[in-house]
Amino acid sequence: MTTDDPEGAIDDPEDAVADSEDALIDGLVRSAFQIMGVLTRIGAEQDLSLTQLRVLGILRDRRPRMSDLAAFLGLDKSTLSGLIARAEQRGLLTRAANPDDKRAVDVLITDAGRELTGRLYLEARAALAPATGRLDAAQRRQLAQLLEPVLTPPLPLTPRPVGRR
Amino acid sequence: MTTDDPEGAIDDPEDAVADSEDALIDGLVRSAFQIMGVLTRIGAEQDLSLTQLRVLGILRDRRPRMSDLAAFLGLDKSTLSGLIARAEQRGLLTRAANPDDKRAVDVLITDAGRELTGRLYLEARAALAPATGRLDAAQRRQLAQLLEPVLTPPLPLTPRPVGRR
DNA sequence: TATTGTTATACTCTATAACTATA
DNA sequence: TATAGTTATAGAGTATAACAATA
Numbered sequence: 001m002t003t004d005d006p007e008g009a010i011d012d013p014e015d016a017v018a019d020s021e022d023a024l025i026d027g028l029v030r031s032a033f034q035i036m037g038v039l040t041r042i043g044a045e046q047d048l049s050l051t052q053l054r055v056l057g058i059l060r061d062r063r064p065r066m067s068d069l070a071a072f073l074g075l076d077k078s079t080l081s082g083l084i085a086r087a088e089q090r091g092l093l094t095r096a097a098n099p100d101d102k103r104a105v106d107v108l109i110t111d112a113g114r115e116l117t118g119r120l121y122l123e124a125r126a127a128l129a130p131a132t133g134r135l136d137a138a139q140r141r142q143l144a145q146l147l148e149p150v151l152t153p154p155l156p157l158t159p160r161p162v163g164r165r
Numbered sequence: 166m167t168t169d170d171p172e173g174a175i176d177d178p179e180d181a182v183a184d185s186e187d188a189l190i191d192g193l194v195r196s197a198f199q200i201m202g203v204l205t206r207i208g209a210e211q212d213l214s215l216t217q218l219r220v221l222g223i224l225r226d227r228r229p230r231m232s233d234l235a236a237f238l239g240l241d242k243s244t245l246s247g248l249i250a251r252a253e254q255r256g257l258l259t260r261a262a263n264p265d266d267k268r269a270v271d272v273l274i275t276d277a278g279r280e281l282t283g284r285l286y287l288e289a290r291a292a293l294a295p296a297t298g299r300l301d302a303a304q305r306r307q308l309a310q311l312l313e314p315v316l317t318p319p320l321p322l323t324p325r326p327v328g329r330r
Numbered sequence: 331t332a333t334t335g336t337t338a339t340a341c342t343c344t345a346t347a348a349c350t351a352t353a
Numbered sequence: 354t355a356t357a358g359t360t361a362t363a364g365a366g367t368a369t370a371a372c373a374a375t376a
Contacts (some may be wrong), residue, residue, distance in 0.1 A: 066358065
């Protein structure tokens, strides 16, 4: 693939590196908007914003305090207060005092929230199946593996008490 | 990789397919939130919403009518009216009568909008470099190639007059 | 009649600022 | 003093409904 840019040397190795980054970022950005579109639509059908859906997904195996959750989401703590309050009124999650710090408030998913979240994530998988199905199983595994190093580490899991699952 | 789920048959080929889909969708969703986070932050520094930034990116080589743009973005036309009006007031894009249909309005990027968009996309690439840099160039190319079949087709490009670039 | 786009309205999301309680 | 969280406020994003102009 040559270029007709008179300023750039043809076959410059640095250009090749930059091109592979451009193509990758273009693909990542496009896939991001596509995924967000699916999640936004599925959430909207249940009057859940994208952020609320994301929070519920996080809470499935975590019990973070407000401030940690806000930092992870990149939101101001005041934004999270309202968001959590609305979801709490709908019975999807609860707030509980943090046992170690009387200033802090932990956020927990409820059974109803867990049930709804599980249902919506199945819907998302179904909605994306036509897209992911254009790869075979080996390609899907390879894509997931290549994605792994690019991903930011998630919020740490909250350990479950021994003996429960 | 075995499972301890007592309900599922071990090494069931259908389970393996489902697992590869789950892992892929998990990675795609996580990468989507990561990319959105970067774009949201970069846009916010210029008082641009994620959607406005996306619109500007689309307009770089397209001149869609309002209704087509709204449909592609998955937004109501009334939502787009406000969005475009605010960006137009800032001089980043313009509306022009569609020559073929007197009801329709085309959306065009301005020179200022193009300049800003180019700058922000460079910023996004720089912000994502630590993440994409965890792959070498060959891996980046492979990742982009595997992503390609998964992606929804973009809005059609508006052909440029011959002789211009 | 149907389509394109705008406007009025209402609600959610978001950040900033000011506040209380605790560390 | 600094940190955790809430509330008040204001602006942007979003959809629904009603409307005017054109197809």
